Amino acid sequence: xxxxxxxxxxxxxxxxxxxxxxxxxxxxxxxxxxxxxxxxxxxxxxxxxxxxxxxxxxxxxxxxxxxxxxxxxxxxxxxxxxxxxxxxxxxxxxxxxxxxxxxxxxxxxxxxxxxxxxxxxxxxxxxxxxxxxxxxxxxxxxxxxxxxxxxxxxxxxxxxxxxxxxxxxxxxxxxxxxxxxxxxxxxxxxxxx
Amino acid sequence: xxxxxxxxxxxxxxxxxxxxxxxxxxxxxxxxxxxxxxxxxxxxxxxxxxxxxxxxxxxxxxxxxxxxxxxxxxxxxxxxxxxxxxxxxxxxxxxxxxxxxxxxxxxxxxxxxxxxxxxxxxxxxxxxxxxxxxxxxxxxxxxxxxxxxxxxxxxxxxxxxxxxxxxxxxxxxxxxxxxxxxxxxxxxxxxxxxxxxxxxxxxxxxxxxxxxxxxxxxxxxxxxxxxxxxxxxxxxxxxxxxxxxxxxxxxxxxxxxxxxxxxxxxxxxxxxxxxxxxxxxxxxxxxxxxxx
Numbered sequence: 001x002x003x004x005x006x007x008x009x010x011x012x013x014x015x016x017x018x019x020x021x022x023x024x025x026x027x028x029x030x031x032x033x034x035x036x037x038x039x040x041x042x043x044x045x046x047x048x049x050x051x052x053x054x055x056x057x058x059x060x061x062x063x064x065x066x067x068x069x070x071x072x073x074x075x076x077x078x079x080x081x082x083x084x085x086x087x088x089x090x091x092x093x094x095x096x097x098x099x100x101x102x103x104x105x106x107x108x109x110x111x112x113x114x115x116x117x118x119x120x121x122x123x124x125x126x127x128x129x130x131x132x133x134x135x136x137x138x139x140x141x142x143x144x145x146x147x148x149x150x151x152x153x154x155x156x157x158x159x160x161x162x163x164x165x166x167x168x169x170x171x172x173x174x175x176x177x178x179x180x181x182x183x184x185x186x187x188x189x190x191x192x193x
Numbered sequence: 194x195x196x197x198x199x200x201x202x203x204x205x206x207x208x209x210x211x212x213x214x215x216x217x218x219x220x221x222x223x224x225x226x227x228x229x230x231x232x233x234x235x236x237x238x239x240x241x242x243x244x245x246x247x248x249x250x251x252x253x254x255x256x257x258x259x260x261x262x263x264x265x266x267x268x269x270x271x272x273x274x275x276x277x278x279x280x281x282x283x284x285x286x287x288x289x290x291x292x293x294x295x296x297x298x299x300x301x302x303x304x305x306x307x308x309x310x311x312x313x314x315x316x317x318x319x320x321x322x323x324x325x326x327x328x329x330x331x332x333x334x335x336x337x338x339x340x341x342x343x344x345x346x347x348x349x350x351x352x353x354x355x356x357x358x359x360x361x362x363x364x365x366x367x368x369x370x371x372x373x374x375x376x377x378x379x380x381x382x383x384x385x386x387x388x389x390x391x392x393x394x395x396x397x398x399x400x401x402x403x404x405x406x407x408x409x410x411x412x413x414x415x416x417x418x419x420x421x422x423x424x425x426x427x428x429x430x431x432x433x434x435x436x437x438x439x440x441x442x443x444x445x446x447x448x449x450x451x452x453x454x455x456x457x458x459x460x461x462x463x464x465x466x467x468x469x470x471x472x473x474x475x476x477x478x479x480x481x482x483x484x485x
Contacts, residue, residue, distance in 0.1 A: 026245075026287050045384045049396045077393060080238045081346035081384035082275075086358050093351075102242040115392045120243045127251075131233040133202035142391060160429050164468045166207045175231045179301035183250055186297040191246030 014064035022061055025100050033090040034058045040084035040094050050074045054084055054094060057101075070110050075101040118146035128184055131174025136167050194321050196312075197259040198226035199277070201270040201421075202234050207429075208270075208421035210465025214450035215269045215314055217463045221454070222322050222330070226267065229258050235276040238388060249290060250297045252280035257298065257305040269314040269450070271348040271420035272387075277311040278352035315419050315449060316354050319363050324370045331456045334372020338415070338480040340452065341408035342368060342375045343427075345420040346384040358382070364417060364449055371456040373480075376411040380404055385426045401426050402434050405442045414476055415445040417452055424448065428470050445473035455481040 022028045034055075041053035050073060052060065057074050075098045084094040105113040106120070122141040126134055139158065143151050161167040174180050204212035219226050236251040256277060259266045268274050284291040284307050291307075298304055312320075318327070342364045349358050356363050359382060365375040385404060386397025404427060408416050418424045428446035435442055446469065454464040461483045466473050 026289060045400060046386070046389070046396055049393070049399075077389070077396060079346075079384050079387045079389050079397075081387070082350035082352075083346065083382075083384070086350050099242060099245065103244070106243065116242065119388065119391055123237065124243055127234045127236070132205075133234045133237070135203065135206040139391075146392075157429055157433065160432070160470045161207060164470055166209055166468055168206055168209075171202075171205055174233050176301070179303070180233055180254065182300040183254060183297050183303070184247060186300040187247040187250040187293070188244060190293045190297060191244040 009063075009065065015066040016064055018066035018069075019062070019064050021104070022097075022100060027093050027096045028100055030090070030092040031058055031061055031097060033092060034062070035090060037089060039087050039089060043083045043087050044078075045081060045083065046077050046079060050077045054078075054098075058092075058097075061097075061101075069101060070105045070108060071112060072101075073112055074098075075105065076112055076116050115146045118142055121145075128181060130171070131177050131180050132172060134171045136169060136171075194223075194317075195225040195227060195264050196267040196317065197262050197264045197309075198228045199232055199235075199255060199259070199266055199268040199273060199311075200228065201268060201273040203270060203421035203425075207425050210468035211269055211421055211424065211448050211450065213463065213465040213468075214448055214454050217459050218318075218450045218453045218457070221457050221459060222318065222327070224317065224322065227262065227264070229255060229266070230261075232258060235270075235273040237272050237276070246290070246293050246297065248276070249280045249283060249294050252276045253284065253294045253298060253305045254301070254303060256281065256307075256309045256311075257303045260305065260309050265310040265312055265317075267312050267314050267317045269419075269421075269448075271313065271345055272422065274311065274313045275347040275350070275352050281307060281309065281311065282352060313348055313354055313419065315348070315363060315367070318453070319367055324366060327367070327453070328370050331371060332458045333456060333481055335452065335456050335480045336372050338373040338477075339376050339411070339413050340368045340373050341378040341411070341413035341416045342381055343378065343404065343408070343416050343418050343423060344381050345418060345423040346382060346387075348419050349382045364419065367449060368417065368452065371452055373452065373456075376408070376413045378407060378411065378413070380407040385423045387422050387426075390426050390430065397426060398430065398434055398437055401430060402438050402440065405431070405434065405440070405444055408444060409442065413444065414480075415447050415473065417447055417449045419449055431471050443471055445469055445471050445476050447473050447477075458482065458484050460484055 041055045078098040236248040368375040386400040390397040451464045
């Protein structure tokens with residue numbers, strides 16, 4: 001039988017600023033409406049692969065358990081399928097909350113955010129360069145930064161794609177790339193949560 | 194009917210066959226697709242994880258370009274579709290987001306007020322062309338072909354097509370119209386794992402294994418999909434799933450557009466059928482001939 005481990009958290013471990021921060025982001029305040037019904041966890045196709053289910057994460061957010069939440073694997077397991085958001089009886093935009101937590105963890109350079117951050121960073125760099133994603137380059141960059149040894153296990157997949165003409169080198173780009181870069185720069189400045 | 198066409202980045206690369214079949218079918222059905230001038234990436238889910246405002250800006254730039262034409266936007270990619278619709282909805286819902294997006298767009302000499310209608314290509318086919326007209330155009334009904342209708346997640350969700358979110362039937366009805374049989378597929382809107390295939394492969398592999406198993410149980414000959422990422426995960430990784438789980442799946446994963454093309458007797462190559470990693474042509478050739 002699995003042993004149950006109980007941890008007592010004292011008030012000192014709580015971070016009220018974390019709460020304020022989550023509530024302050026557009027849509028974040030909705031976490032207050034959570035009734036802990038568990039519809040999100042029951043609907044989630046990947047809750048079995050999370051350490052804390054979405055329902056537990058919301059309870060932890062409200063308890064101000066910043067470290068546990070931002071070190072959690074939960075938001076990195078979310079595939080953005082929106083099933084929970086569709087069904088939440090309190091109309092909490094749960095997928096958006098997961099994005100908020102991802103951004104906070106990335107910003108604080110939390111351990112678990114490494115792979116997802118590598119993918120996001122590679123993606124953003126490529127789009128800033130060409131205005132469009134180039135999947136071949138994205139896969140190569142992601143593998144090199146996040147998982148150099150994984151190249152071997154990914155090789156058959158890459159080869160399948162290549163032999164079926166689905167992994168082109170190069171690709172199209174945005175014509176007015178300077179304008180787009182200015183928009184991106186301004187958005188980055190405005191979006192600094 | 195004319196549309197501002199947003200192909201998205203995957204249709205140039207890993208989903209070239211989706212792009213090819215969309216264009217072939219659109220021509221055959223008399224839909225005019227005019228590519229949005231100088232479109233940029235929608236940001237997928239990666240941008241939302243980094244910067245929400247930036248993610249909305251990318252889609253707003255595309256919508257702003259499309260607004261000049263006055264035509265509705267159509268896109269075959271479910272992720273692009275969700276991002277375009279979410280941006281439209283959130284800009285209307287949150288004045289703060291709208292303000293910031295337009296402040297950023299102004300740096301590039303652009304502006305977006307909202308109001309552009311975005312449709313998934315599946316919707317444009319079923320709602321605008323209409324099933325009656327398609328039925329009349331079918332030159333070889335795909336009789337006997339059993340198709341698992343896999344919608345994927347995002348197409349059916351809060352920003353998705355106007356259909357039942359748990360049990361959409363739009364593609365089922367299309368499959369029937371083409372003379373084929375939609376199978377019982379209760380996992381039709383369960384997520385394939387999306388980009389988790391890159392970041393947490395073991396999770397995505399299991400989701401895809403379940404999707405394949407479910408299709409096999411009602412004796413599907415193939416799975417029809419509406420999203421480039423679903424196609425890639427189920428098709429390109431099928432061999433790996435067999436390896437990891439000791440299964441023996443060989444289910445072709447085809448786009449609904451390729452099925453339309455088959456029923457209209459278009460050439461296999463024009464539909465990109467040869468690009469499916471799990472061979473689709475041997476199965477399809479049992480039900481459909483191509484134009485000579």
